Amino acid sequence: MTQDLFDTHEDGRLRLGDQAFVLRGLARDRAGALLEAVATVARCAPLRRMQTPGGYTMSVAMTNCGVLGWTSDRRGYRYAPVDPLSGQPWPPMPPPLRRLAADAAAARGFAGFEPDACLINEYRPGTRLALHQDRDERDFAAPIVSVSLGMDAVFLFGGHARGDRAMPVPLTHGDVVVWGGVDRLRFHGVRPLRDIPHPLLGSRRINLTFRKAG
Ligand code: SIN
Ligand code: FE2
Numbered sequence: 001m002t003q004d005l006f007d008t009h010e011d012g013r014l015r016l017g018d019q020a021f022v023l024r025g026l027a028r029d030r031a032g033a034l035l036e037a038v039a040t041v042a043r044c045a046p047l048r049r050m051q052t053p054g055g056y057t058m059s060v061a062m063t064n065c066g067v068l069g070w071t072s073d074r075r076g077y078r079y080a081p082v083d084p085l086s087g088q089p090w091p092p093m094p095p096p097l098r099r100l101a102a103d104a105a106a107a108r109g110f111a112g113f114e115p116d117a118c119l120i121n122e123y124r125p126g127t128r129l130a131l132h133q134d135r136d137e138r139d140f141a142a143p144i145v146s147v148s149l150g151m152d153a154v155f156l157f158g159g160h161a162r163g164d165r166a167m168p169v170p171l172t173h174g175d176v177v178v179w180g181g182v183d184r185l186r187f188h189g190v191r192p193l194r195d196i197p198h199p200l201l202g203s204r205r206i207n208l209t210f211r212k213a214g
Contacts, residue, residue: 019181021108028174037094041065044091045083061122066093068117068213079213101145101210108178110143115210123205125195131187142212143180150201158187
């Protein structure tokens with residue numbers, strides 16, 4: 001990885017790869033509306049810690065909105081139109097969320113992004129997310145847009161093999177990461193969170209991950 005990939009541009013953009021970028025603070029002004037929308041979703045489809053196929057309980061609590069939701073249980077990972085907790089469709093994706101995802105994607109060369117799935121991840125102190133690829137989607141033409149709210153976290157952005165060295169990327173409230181194209185299948189994860197409470201969310205971090213799944 002050459003040093004210039006880490007350079008922050010004057011407009012607050014940070015480059016992680018040929019088609020992978022951090023947009024510093026893009027969501028900051030809209031955070032109130034986004035969090036209100038998340039709370040509305042979570043009233044219908046509560047955050048829950050899912051089981052992995054290997055029988056572990058994930059440390060991240062999750063829920064979804066949109067036509068499809070990502071779920072995990074002993075039978076595997078998959079997208080499904082129905083919340084297994086309620087038997088009801090996942091709540092619709094609130095317009096402020098959809099708009100932010102489309103704006104972020106368009107700003108970095110992915111015009112016309114129409115996510116059908118928004119995974120909502122809730123982290124608390126000590127919560128981590130192991131390195132993984134997002135590969136449960138039907139095609140990989142659309143990018144991934146990932147929005148950070150609340151406590152700071154260190155995002156890990158790796159290569160195309162699990163063992164490739166991952167670069168640590170500190171993310172703060174309002175930052176948005178977009179990766180697609182040649183970088184669409186890069187391994188990524190999140191280091192265990194430190195407990196530095198955030199004024200809006202206290203000891204929590206909310207991450208929104210937008211994808212075109214179906
Ligand atoms: C994810 O990979 O699903 C979430 C990444 C993050 O929380 O920043
Ligand atoms: Fe992911």
